[in-house]
Structure formats: C-alpha cells, structure tokens
Amino acid sequence: MDSDDDALMREQIAYYRAHAGEYDRPYAEREELRQLLAVADALPILGDVLELACGTGQWTGKLAARARSVTALDAADETLAVARARVTAPNVRFVRADLFTWQPPRRYDTVFFAFWLSHIPPSRLPGFWDTVAAALAPHGKAVFVDDGPGAAAREEVLDQEPVPAVLRQLDDGSPYRVVKVFHDAGELAGRLAALGWSADVRPMGESFIAGAAEPPAGAG
Secondary structure, three states: OOOHHHHHHHHHHHHHHHOHHHOOHHHHHOHHHHHHHHHHHHOOOOOEEEEEOOOOOOOHHHHHHHOOEEEEEEOOHHHHHHHHHHOOOOOEEEEEOOOOOOOOOOOEEEEEEEOOHHHOOHHHHHHHHHHHHHHEEEEEEEEEEEEOHHHHHHOEEEOOOOOOEEEEEOOOOOEEEEEOOOOOHHHHHHHHHHOOOEEEEEEEOOOEEEEEEEOOOOOO
16 A cells, blocks of 8 residues: 555656646746855855756756766656756766665765755655765765745645645646645754754745755765
8 A cells, every 4th residue: 555655756746747847937937046046156066966856957057067977867757858958068967767766876976956855755854865875975965955934835735634745736727736844944954963964954045945964974
C-alpha cells in the first residue's frame, strides 16, 4: 500500500510535468524573484556543481557561469526540455532522475537546490540529507534557497493533509496537491544540526531563506 508521501510525490511530479509551460511565469511577474536570482552571484558556488530539481533551468545558467561543470537533475522531462533550450553552456549536463531513488555516481564540490527543500516530505528529510552528503566531495557544501514562512500567504495551504501540502491550479483549472514545508531559517538550522550538519541559514527578505551547509565529518 502506498504511503501518504508516495501518493503526494506522484501528484507533485505530475503537477510539474503539466506545469512546465507555466513554470517561468512567476520569475517574469515577481520582482522579488528576479532579485533573488541575483543572489546566486554571492553564494558559495564553485568547482563541479550538482543541481537538484533544476526545473526549467532558471538557476542553471547562473551556476554554469561560476562552475567548472554543472550536472542538473530533474524528475520531469517536460521541464528538462525547457531547461535544455534555455541553457546551452558546454559545461552543463542535464539528467532525468527521481531524487528520492537516485544515488550519486561521483562527488561534487557544491550541491545546489532552489525551491526544492520545501517540496520534501518531513519523513524523507533525513534520507535526503544523507544523499546530499554522499554527493559532496571533502570540504564540499550544500547551498540552497527556498520559500520561508512568509511565502505561505501566497499559497492555498491544505491543513487536513497528513503531509504538509498546498493546492495549486494550472491555467486550465486542473488542481494538484504538492508538498510544501515553509521552513523557518532558525528551525531548519536546528534540524540540520541535529543531523550533524553545520549550517548557516538566513532569511532573505520577507519570503525567502538561503543557506549553506557542511555535512558531518566522515559522512557520505
């Protein structure tokens, strides 16, 4: 029998596949998102970079400009098609992968993810961070940006779901549930510390958080 996580994750992937053509609209409409993209220039991105849940590649090109190489993963062929058309840098490779079953075949200096951590069910968070640790080279860092608690005001939060979730609709009105955990910066740093990570997580304006984290010694 499927767990609540399994059903929601399937629906979440289906949403992003169907949503690919509408995915970029918030970046065009919201000035705060465009300003957040500029933060990439100040993040500790270096060496060989693994990008998780790259979506349509909004962040991928910025990573490629600073990295030796970028391996960008996503579960949806439809969003990857947009990303491949957007980012043609020779140091970027796109890969379709289920991030909950994928295992890193090599190690990277930086693991980056934007607006992905909030889509991970709480029960899967420790396993996710184990995978990130396994993907990091010695002295490597995980770097991320995401929605913070202030972003909940823009969402239709589903209070009765067993897993934190919101309801989203496509332009044609089709409804989808997606996992959405609005992490508080301080609380997230505490959770990471409990998993052995050393993390600096900070609010970015009213709606976002950003962080950099180093795995436990000997992890991976």
